[in-house]
Amino acid sequence: MKKILMGNHAVSYGALLSRVEVIAAYPITPQTQVVEKLSEMCAQGKLKARYINVESEHSAMAACIAAEQAGARAFTATSSHGLTLMHELLHWAAGARLPIVMANINRSMAPGWSIWTDQNDSLSQRDTGWLQIYCESSQEVLDSIIQAYKIAEQVLLPVMVLLDAFFLSHTYEPVDIPDQGLVDQFLPKLDYAYKIDIKDPCSFGSLLPPEYYLELRYKMQKAMEEAHDVIIQVDKEYQQMFGRSYGGLVEEYRTEDAELVLVASSTAASTSRMVVDQLRDEGMKVGMLKMRFFRPFPTQEVINALKGVKKVAVIDRNISYGQGGIFCEEIRSVLYNIDQHERPPVFGYIAGLGGRDITPTTIREILSHTLKEDKPKENIIWIGVKR
Amino acid sequence: MKEKDEDEIKVVVYHSEQEMPPVPMSVANTLYNKTGTWKYVQPIYQNKTPPCNAGCPAGEDIEGWLSLAGKGDFSEALQLLLSENPFPAICGRICYHPCEKACNRGKFDQPLSINSAERFLGDYGIKQEATTSISTERKKERVAIIGSGPAGLASAYHLANMGYYVALFEASDRLGGSLIKKYSRERLPAEVVEAETERIIKKGIEVRVGTKVGKDVSLESLQREYQAILLATGDQKSKILKAAKGKAILSGLEFLEDTGVKWGVKLEGGIAIIGERDIPEKEIKSTPRIMTDSMGATHEKGVFACGDITFIPRAINHEVGSGKRAAMAIDSYLRGEDIEKKLELVKVGEGELVSMRSYITGTAKWVNKVVSFDELNLDYFEEKSRFLTPEMFAKGAIIKDEIAIQEAERCFHCGVCTQCDNCYIYCPDLAIRRRKDSQGYSINYDYCKGCLICVHECPRNAMSYEGVVK
Numbered sequence: 095m096k097k098i099l100m101g102n103h104a105v106s107y108g109a110l111l112s113r114v115e116v117i118a119a120y121p122i123t124p125q126t127q128v129v130e131k132l133s134e135m136c137a138q139g140k141l142k143a144r145y146i147n148v149e150s151e152h153s154a155m156a157a158c159i160a161a162e163q164a165g166a167r168a169f170t171a172t173s174s175h176g177l178t179l180m181h182e183l184l185h186w187a188a189g190a191r192l193p194i195v196m197a198n199i200n201r202s203m204a205p206g207w208s209i210w211t212d213q214n215d216s217l218s219q220r221d222t223g224w225l226q227i228y229c230e231s232s233q234e235v236l237d238s239i240i241q242a243y244k245i246a247e248q249v250l251l252p253v254m255v256l257l258d259a260f261f262l263s264h265t266y267e268p269v270d271i272p273d274q275g276l277v278d279q280f281l282p283k284l285d286y287a288y289k290i291d292i293k294d295p296c297s298f299g300s301l302l303p304p305e306y307y308l309e310l311r312y313k314m315q316k317a318m319e320e321a322h323d324v325i326i327q328v329d330k331e332y333q334q335m336f337g338r339s340y341g342g343l344v345e346e347y348r349t350e351d352a353e354l355v356l357v358a359s360s361t362a363a364s365t366s367r368m369v370v371d372q373l374r375d376e377g378m379k380v381g382m383l384k385m386r387f388f389r390p391f392p393t394q395e396v397i398n399a400l401k402g403v404k405k406v407a408v409i410d411r412n413i414s415y416g417q418g419g420i421f422c423e424e425i426r427s428v429l430y431n432i433d434q435h436e437r438p439p440v441f442g443y444i445a446g447l448g449g450r451d452i453t454p455t456t457i458r459e460i461l462s463h464t465l466k467e468d469k470p471k472e473n474i475i476w477i478g479v480k481r
Numbered sequence: 482m483k484e485k486d487e488d489e490i491k492v493v494v495y496h497s498e499q500e501m502p503p504v505p506m507s508v509a510n511t512l513y514n515k516t517g518t519w520k521y522v523q524p525i526y527q528n529k530t531p532p533c534n535a536g537c538p539a540g541e542d543i544e545g546w547l548s549l550a551g552k553g554d555f556s557e558a559l560q561l562l563l564s565e566n567p568f569p570a571i572c573g574r575i576c577y578h579p580c581e582k583a584c585n586r587g588k589f590d591q592p593l594s595i596n597s598a599e600r601f602l603g604d605y606g607i608k609q610e611a612t613t614s615i616s617t618e619r620k621k622e623r624v625a626i627i628g629s630g631p632a633g634l635a636s637a638y639h640l641a642n643m644g645y646y647v648a649l650f651e652a653s654d655r656l657g658g659s660l661i662k663k664y665s666r667e668r669l670p671a672e673v674v675e676a677e678t679e680r681i682i683k684k685g686i687e688v689r690v691g692t693k694v695g696k697d698v699s700l701e702s703l704q705r706e707y708q709a710i711l712l713a714t715g716d717q718k719s720k721i722l723k724a725a726k727g728k729a730i731l732s733g734l735e736f737l738e739d740t741g742v743k744w745g746v747k748l749e750g751g752i753a754i755i756g757e758r759d760i761p762e763k764e765i766k767s768t769p770r771i772m773t774d775s776m777g778a779t780h781e782k783g784v785f786a787c788g789d790i791t792f793i794p795r796a797i798n799h800e801v802g803s804g805k806r807a808a809m810a811i812d813s814y815l816r817g818e819d820i821e822k823k824l825e826l827v828k829v830g831e832g833e834l835v836s837m838r839s840y841i842t843g844t845a846k847w848v849n850k851v852v853s854f855d856e857l858n859l860d861y862f863e864e865k866s867r868f869l870t871p872e873m874f875a876k877g878a879i880i881k882d883e884i885a886i887q888e889a890e891r892c893f894h895c896g897v898c899t900q901c902d903n904c905y906i907y908c909p910d911l912a913i914r915r916r917k918d919s920q921g922y923s924i925n926y927d928y929c930k931g932c933l934i935c936v937h938e939c940p941r942n943a944m945s946y947e948g949v950v951k
């Protein structure tokens with residue numbers, strides 16, 4: 095069944111179809127419609143979940159942690175300052191190996207206050223142990239929520255599904271809503287092996303002395319590594335059942351013979367796709383690598399896509415102050431160890447912070463700059479700064 | 482629920498990450514970790530004396546009977562009250578209730594309406610024709626009590642409860658002494674005095690009204706017939722005080738003259754001298770008193786005194802307490818025991834008040850330390866003004882049970898564990914356990930780390946602490 099949905103409601107439908115059992119959330123622009131819709135679904139009895147109103151995002155995540163620890167499938171959604179307020183508990187959820195799924199609407203951090211998009215909120219949660227999926231369309235959002243539970247519950251790590259504020263969260267698109275029966279087959283009821291059991295009481299998250307801490311962190315990293323194959327497998331299964339695939343961790347678009355590969359994520363990937371088509375029509379050998387997963391980082395996929403190409407241009411709608419675009423830095427880093435002859439120069443562009451539009455013109459500017467230069471002159475190439 | 486052996490130390494050692502669960506969770510228990518070694522202070526679980534109890538000269542366990550009344554168990558509450566004081570309906574009307582002045586709740590909102598609650602229970606007892614049990618052990622010794630005022634009656638009551646044969650000699654034709662002479666009928670109706678006196682007499686006490694010792698029967702003959710004699714003749718106002726220079730000597734007691742007291746009027750340790758106790762000078766000068774030790778023994782072997790004839794403030798509660806002390810002294814004397822040795826045990830608080838229950842059972846419910854207002858954790862209490870007031874006892878008014886219950890429920894139970902479970906719940910080391918016999922809790926000092934959270938969270942200071950343990 096197709097419906098015209100805003101990105102935020104695609105999140106809600108994803109959670110509904112995943113039969114989440116506990117929702118604890120605090121409203122924040124531009125996430126509000128996600129939880130409004132979910133509370134409506136609960137009130138109407140469409141979704142049999144316990145909806146917990148909490149007083150902050152910190153509490154929202156705490157409630158999700160407790161629910162998941164009790165064996166319930168938990169969900170929350172937030173944005174920006176809400177996400178960063180959760181920061182401590184993001185570590186907790188991952189460290190406790192709880193397969194929680196949340197949606198985060200990418201919104202810039204204040205000050206100055208901004209309700210518009212960029213990725214600094216979620217990318218600054220990079221090291222918390224959450225998987226991150228950056229989505230391009232409402233359809234991908236809905237599908238990714240369902241996939242996220244399947245992945246999370248296999249590797250026992252939480253997953254964050256990300257959407258650009260307004261560009262995706264508030265844009266209406268036709269979305270195919272899969273059949274509940276099929277989703278149930280794809281995603282059975284959660285059976286969390288380490289849930290609280292009053293018949294066999296034990297404590298969770300208590301003191302872990304130096305002789306064991308390292309081992310548990312080792313296992314967490316192993317789970318992240320294992321997630322790589324799980325993500326691909328889950329995406330394949332999803333395609334078999336629902337006819338849609340997102341390529342697993344990344345999607346290569348027209349990269350076969352590309353001499354210049356543009357790397358993009360989220361809605362910028364969608365615009366890039368269009369520009370790549372235009373330039374191809376104009377006879378230029380360009381392609382795009384869409385970064386769908388940021389964690390686990392698709393190391394092998396990035397190497398496969400970029401090794402041997404002449405030039406790489408990365409668009410970052412985010413910045414790590416004192417260094418540069420965050421995707422760009424990680425891409426450079428995974429290319430470092432490949433053979434020198436195959437290693438392309440990587441141009442790092444920063445554009446669109448705080449919701450500044452990344453238009454086809456912006457992308458064309460980026461591509462022509464990359465074609466013009468042999469090597470990047472600066473670590474960061476700023477796009478659109480009024481100087 | 483699976484019963485886990487609480488005391489079994491279980492330790493798991495992993496040799497590789499593969500053996501470990503991915504989740505930081507407990508797989509053994511923490512008993513190997515004796516957190517008790519960390520402490521330098523430790524909690525003590527110990528009932529302490531509630532200030533109301535320490536403020537009641539009759540030695541009642543006020544907190545105890547309020548606790549029972551608060552549960553709606555009036556008959557048990559009454560029994561507990563009667564175990565210390567046979568006159569709840571009388572005291573509930575005429576006692577000046579220093580207990581209420583001592584009540585910690587007074588510093589919070591209003592003191593407990595102890596006196597009114599006592600009257601409620603006393604009247605309940607009269608209506609129910611409540612009786613109290615007496616010892617099954619019949620003792621062979623006989624005790625003569627001279628005077629049937631509240632002190633004499635209280636003493637007779639306790640001695641009869643202990644199984645002694647008691648004869649009560651009253652010069653007038655009615656029992657009650659000051660109870661019938663001193664108070665207006667309105668304040669203290671004759672039926673109330675009769676009912677509570679009757680309950681005592683029914684214990685098999687031989688009553689000899691209209692019998693004046695010294696005239697109708699000689700003291701010597703009593704001394705031959707009875708193994709102990711208790712002088713409870715009350716305030717002998719008519720008697721003359723002969724004052725020597727610098728010292729006042731009491732010898733004009735009609736009673737003493739009548740009996741021809743061969744045991745003499747002596748200055749030191751003898752029968753009648755003025756003491757230095759806190760009795761107003763005026764009162765002492767106007768009324769002769771008999772010197773006794775703190776428990777009522779005179780210097781004459783086998784002769785005891787209690788009530789207004791001794792050095793006590795003249796009020797019903799003090800008289801009841803005095804009668805009780807004399808009963809204990811007589812019992813100890815007859816058993817050939819030294820009452821002084823039991824004093825620490827029977828004391829309520831730090832003064833002269835005594836508990837008959839502690840005396841009979843040989844165990845005290847509390848240590849003598851009295852809990853002060855500052856030692857309570859007031860976070861656990863809500864302000865609530867009195868439900869029951871003396872004004873509510875207008876003529877014929879019926880006090881609903883719920884009112885008495887609600888009033889009793891206001892009690893903080895200062896110093897006395899109510900098994901509220903706070904300490905048990907809050908102890909982070911699970912060092913506090915409920916006792917299997919339901920008699921409160923025990924502290925496992927192997928694991929108590931001395932954080933004193935239990936002490937802080939105890940609303941009533943039944944958990945306190947001692948410093949520096951090694």
Ligand code: SF4
Binds near residue numbers: 593
């Ligand atoms: S609150 Fe209760 S226990 Fe405390 S002093 Fe008052 S009557 Fe006694």
Ligand code: SF4
Binds near residue numbers: 908911912913928931
């Ligand atoms: S709360 Fe427990 S550990 Fe702390 S002092 Fe009390 S008994 Fe000891």
Ligand code: SF4
Binds near residue numbers: 904938939940
């Ligand atoms: S906290 Fe409650 S249970 Fe513990 S000692 Fe105090 S009154 Fe008793």
